[in-house]
Amino acid sequence: MSIRLAHAALAVLLLATALSTLAQSPGQSGFTLHARARVVLTDVTVTDKNGNPVHNLSRSAFHIFDDKKPQDIGSFEEHTGAQAAVMPIAAPAAPHTFSNDYLLHPPPAFNVIVLNTDSIDVVTQMYVYKQLTDFIDALPPQNSLAIFVHGGEFSLLLQNFTTDHALLHAAVRKAVPVVRMPEIRTPAELANRSCEAMHEIAVYLGQLPGRKNVLWFSAGSALADPTKIPTVDYGALRIIYDELEASRIALYPIDVRGVEAGLSLETVLMDEEAKATGGRALYASNGLAQFSLKTIATDADFYTLSYSPRDFKQDNKWHKVKVTLDGGPYTLSYRTGYFDDGANASDPSDVKKVRMLLTSNGEKFQLPGNYDQPIIFQAEVQPASSVSLPENTSTVPEKKNEAIYNIRYTVPAADFVQQNIPGGQRVQIGAGVVAFNQYGRPVGHISQKFTLSFDCDKLSKAPNGKIYFDQQFSIPKGQNYLFIAVWDTLGGRLGTVQIPLNVAKRVEPPHDQTGQPRP
Structure with missing residues (x-):
């Protein structure tokens, strides 16, 4: 399956149902004219001459310019790394059980490592392994980290956010060094693959609140200069x-080739893409571990400013953003521009608006106020043979060289739109799995809709008002990675979890059913 087909599978599985219902959710008649405004959000890190974060700066000390035109600051907030760190995800809450409950305690900024092994030779990968090992060993215990790898047809989440150094080391060992089949690719093809990888990671990280620092390890520029023909x-x-x-x-x-790579057009592009997104680039340097530690130590301390550009025209052009600060000397890092194409426009009339859902039978529902927040859920993943299933559970046949697994979902009833039925309530839940092998290739997917009924009074007495259901799927034997999702088919809320799953080959008994020795 090609990468575009993989994207299509994900889109169909995770988004089609939710988006189709959201499209009809307003339930309004006639036409409504909305005045749309562009809100630009800018995270600004400020460091002194020694590279240390600067705190307690006032709103009036900052000045923002959009294409050299001064702008009024709409909102201002300071974030400090001293705030609560993300909850450690050292191990599942129960055997074989995984959850996205770390979203309940988000840190000021999420730190992510991406190892783009597409263009890194094996010898350099060994150097990267040593640098990342030193980096993890020196990582403060309160700092969490997630690790992705891109070197196949899809980007894989090797380790979700955790403070457990043993799990981080294990993820690095899975990623590098690895010998891949020889491929001849042009720079344009490599750049396009990097764009695909960034798209996949941006979609996944988009469900997380706040700022994300993505440390992108590769042999050259990941994207390209947005202000020139790329x-x-x-x-x-x-x-x-x-x-x-x-x-x-x-x-x-981060250019993993170090000092020997020197300066080139690629390093210029690395600088441009870092400035355009509010980060910093490292090249012509062997200090990969030191740079990564410094980034994580300082970039959880930043200021968030927003403004609405004057004379918003949606002209599809790149707008340059400049931020200045009184006093100093200071070093500022921030997103230096955006495309004014309307993609991130906001509708002021939607603020604190009561949202209603109109179903096909004419019944109206008020969507929960937190409709745009992820669903927090648990998924217990075990071989189907080891699970006792409720009656009428849909099962799937086992295929050659594949194994049947069962997912037992635990979801909060309050996160779904509830319909009144005789004797209780009903919710409609979508659940699906996309599986990838260790090379990033899709190897299977399943998507189902579950209609669950319950009594609210009895449910209120249950722990945290949870409801449960099971789903089975067939998966090839070997090392796999699962992208698991649940969504409200009426309200559109979504929750996702990614986990590794090593599907072992079944050990056959020494004799067949007739008692004869197996060949």
Whole structure:
């Protein structure tokens, strides 16, 4: 399956149902004219001459310019790394059980490492392994980290956010060094693959609140200069930068080739993409571990400013943003521009608006106020043979060289739109799985809709009002990675979890059913 087919599978599985219901959810008649405004959100890190974060700066000390025109600051907030760190995800809450409950305690900024092994030779990968090992060993215990790898047809989440150094080391060992089949790719093809990888990661990180610092390890530029004609399709590149802005992702491109690579056009592009997203680049340097530690130590301390550009025209052009600060000397890092294409426009009339859902039978529902927040859920993943299933559970046949697994979902009833039925309530839940092998290739997917009925009074007496259901799927034997999702088919809320799953080959008994020795 190609990468575009993989994207299509994900889109169909996770978004089609939710988006189709959201499209009809307003339940309004006639036409409504909305005045749309562009709100630009800018995270600004401020350091002194020694590279240390500067705190307690006032709103009046900051000045923002959009294409050299001064702007009024609409909101201002300071974030400090001293705030609560993300909850450690050292191990599942129960055996074989995984959850996205770390979203209940988000840190000021999420730190992510991406190892783009597409263009890194094996010898350099060994050097990267040593640098990342030193980095993890020196990482303060309160700092959490997630690790992705991109070197196949899809980007894999090797380790979700955790403070457990043993799990982080294990993820690095899975990623590098790895010998891949020899491929001859042009710079344009490599850049396009990097764009695909960034799109996948931006979509995944988009469900997380706040700022994300993405340390992108590769042998050269990950994307391209957004203000010039790039080596990749310009329209696709604009979409990528829109996604990075919407997800508040700051790129930190790191050239793993070190000093010997020197300076080149690629390093210029690395600088440009870092500035465009609010990060910093490292090249012509062997200090990969030191740079990564410094980034994580300082970039959880930042200021968030927003403004609405005057004379908003949606002209599809790149707008340059400049932030200045009174006093100093200071060093500022921030997103230096955006595409004014309307992709991240906001509708002021939607603020604190009561949202109603109109179903096909004419019944109206008020959507929960937190409709745009992820669903927090648990998924217990075990071989189907070891699970006792309720009656009428849908099962799937086992295929050759595959194994049947069961997912037992635990979801909060309050996160779904509830319909009144005789004797209780009903919710409609979508659940699905996309599986990838260790090379990033899709190897299977399943998507189902579950209609569950319950009594609210009895449910209120249950622990935290949870409801449960099971789903089975067939998966090839070997090392796999699962993208698991649940969504409200009426309200559109979504929750996702990614986990590794090693499907062992079944051990056959020494004799067959007739008692004869197996060949």
